[in-house]
Amino acid sequence: MTDTVSTPPAPPAAAAAPGDTIPAARRATVRRETKETQIRVTVDLDGTGSAQVATGVGFFDHMLDQLSRHGLIDLIVEATGDRHIDDHHTVEDVGITLGQAVARALGDRRGIRRYGEALAPMDETLSRVAIDISGRPFLVWRVAFEKEKIGSFDTDLVREFAQALAINAGMTLHVETFYGVNAHHIAESVFKALARALRAAVEPDPRRPHAVPSTKGSL
Numbered sequence: 694m695t696d697t698v699s700t701p702p703a704p705p706a707a708a709a710a711p712g713d714t715i716p717a718a719r720r721a722t723v724r725r726e727t728k729e730t731q732i733r734v735t736v737d738l739d740g741t742g743s744a745q746v747a748t749g750v751g752f753f754d755h756m757l758d759q760l761s762r763h764g765l766i767d768l769i770v771e772a773t774g775d776r777h778i779d780d781h782h783t784v785e786d787v788g789i790t791l792g793q794a795v796a797r798a799l800g801d802r803r804g805i806r807r808y809g810e811a812l813a814p815m816d817e818t819l820s821r822v823a824i825d826i827s828g829r830p831f832l833v834w835r836v837a838f839e840k841e842k843i844g845s846f847d848t849d850l851v852r853e854f855a856q857a858l859a860i861n862a863g864m865t866l867h868v869e870t871f872y873g874v875n876a877h878h879i880a881e882s883v884f885k886a887l888a889r890a891l892r893a894a895v896e897p898d899p900r901r902p903h904a905v906p907s908t909k910g911s912l
């Protein structure tokens with residue numbers, strides 16, 4: 694009789710069920726082409742705030758740069774559009790595409806804090822943004838510009854961008870400027886508050902890394 698000692702096979706490595714935790718890389722690229730605009734947006738929600746932005750709309754590039762820098766979201770935006778008409782389609786469609794990219798990078802929204810809010814003063818202006826990454830698109834907009842233009846940029850378009858972002862990212866977005874005079878400051882304080890609020894809302898929550906933060910179980 695021969696004793697044989699066999700080594701029991703190692704238990705199979707616990708298979709990581711897809712989607713049971715925050716994905717290691719929260720990045721996405723979305724391309725969107727219409728007769729009016731051609732846009733490519735890449736986001737990395739866990740970035741360092743590096744931006745490569747070229748929309749052809751100088752002031753808008755400056756604002757997207759703020760969004761990236763203060764949101765710690767790496768951002769690549771390439772856009773060409775029918776700017777011989779005006780900047781409207783280009784700004785709105787970048788908002789749409791960026792919203793889609795954020796939604797895709799978030800995946801099933803597991804493990805995120807979900808809520809974020811921020812106050813951003815800029816000189817004489819103070820703006821507040823509150824976000825719920827709820828899956829329910831909604832924009833509340835209480836921002837008044839006294840001037841129609843910042844250079845050649847229509848101040849109306851800040852709201853158009855916010856609306857497109859909220860709808861396509863699937864988030865509730867409340868934006869309010871309490872006071873302010875200079876249109877550049879008002880727009881910039883809105884973008885900076887948006888950046889800080891978004892950063893907080895998409896941040897991983899270490900106390901519940903596996904849970905979708907909703908009593909419904911989905912967002």
Ligand SMILES: [Mn+2]
Binds near residue numbers: 755877881
């Ligand atoms: Mn500025």
